[in-house]
Amino acid sequence: MKTAIVVFDIDGVIRDVGGSYRRAIADTVEHFTGGASRPTLTDIDYLKSEGIWNNDWEASQELVYRYFEAQGQARTGISLNYQHLIDFFQSRYRGPDPEQWTGYIGSEPLLCTPNYFKNLTENQMLWGFFSGAMRDEALYVLQGKLNLGIPVLRAMEDVPGKPDPTGLFEVIAELETEENQQTPVLYVGDTVADLYTVTKAKQQQPERFWIGVGVLPPHIQQADLERRQTYQQNLEKAGATIVLNQLEELTPAKIKDLIS
Numbered sequence: 088m089k090t091a092i093v094v095f096d097i098d099g100v101i102r103d104v105g106g107s108y109r110r111a112i113a114d115t116v117e118h119f120t121g122g123a124s125r126p127t128l129t130d131i132d133y134l135k136s137e138g139i140w141n142n143d144w145e146a147s148q149e150l151v152y153r154y155f156e157a158q159g160q161a162r163t164g165i166s167l168n169y170q171h172l173i174d175f176f177q178s179r180y181r182g183p184d185p186e187q188w189t190g191y192i193g194s195e196p197l198l199c200t201p202n203y204f205k206n207l208t209e210n211q212m213l214w215g216f217f218s219g220a221m222r223d224e225a226l227y228v229l230q231g232k233l234n235l236g237i238p239v240l241r242a243m244e245d246v247p248g249k250p251d252p253t254g255l256f257e258v259i260a261e262l263e264t265e266e267n268q269q270t271p272v273l274y275v276g277d278t279v280a281d282l283y284t285v286t287k288a289k290q291q292q293p294e295r296f297w298i299g300v301g302v303l304p305p306h307i308q309q310a311d312l313e314r315r316q317t318y319q320q321n322l323e324k325a326g327a328t329i330v331l332n333q334l335e336e337l338t339p340a341k342i343k344d345l346i347s
Contacts, residue, residue, distance in 0.1 A: 092213045098277070111190075213270070256291075282301060300345075
């Protein structure tokens with residue numbers, strides 16, 4: 088019998104995206120507002136604290152809309168081609184040549200090591216990933232940098248976006264075996280949308296033991312105390328049972344304490 092199933096978000100948990108995805112959001116908003124607005128990491132955090140902007144293309148679009156609305160323009164009158172916005176974002180994140188990937192993605196620091204997952208396996212814990220990233224961008228880190236083989240993964244193309252828990256349910260179903268049904272599940276994420284996902288999963292499958300684990304992303308760890316506390320409180324309000332500074336604090340011993 089396995090003791091727990093641990094499902095991970097990727098961005099802000101497995102890799103630091105402060106200088107990649109979030110930088111691409113800022114670039115995109117700046118570009119589509121004609122250089123008039125460039126959101127800070129705090130601005131982006133504030134938007135994501137609403138819990139519905141897990142998709143960074145949609146977050147970029149929303150920040151563009153909100154800038155022009157603040158200038159007195161009606162949203163319906165704003166000319167913004169969503170596909171052009173996606174293409175620009177990807178040109179920054181992946182790079183101008185989609186085959187070479189010379190963009191911001193190449194400089195994302197890892198937030199854990201392969202041994203972390205080996206340790207979970209050795210302690211009879213199953214693990215997988217549910218991410219809002221595109222599948223090949225998620226595999227870039229899971230396979231390309233962490234050498235995790237063929238991980239159980241649900242990504243942007245596979246399921247509805249968070250906080251819809253469909254992807255979480257599908258990862259669990261793929262990991263579970265007949266003898267491991269109703270194993271306690273931990274979902275580990277760094278945003279309000281991640282923790283709302285656990286809350287919705289509890290509502291839809293109350294018979295299972297669910298634990299939401301919040302992780303403070305690197306740019307929040309480097310922020311002042313008030314901002315760190317506010318970010319942590321937002322995660323707790325959204326459904327986090329515990330909030331950690333980094334993923335590797337979630338040791339097998341800590342997991343066993345949480346499910347006991």
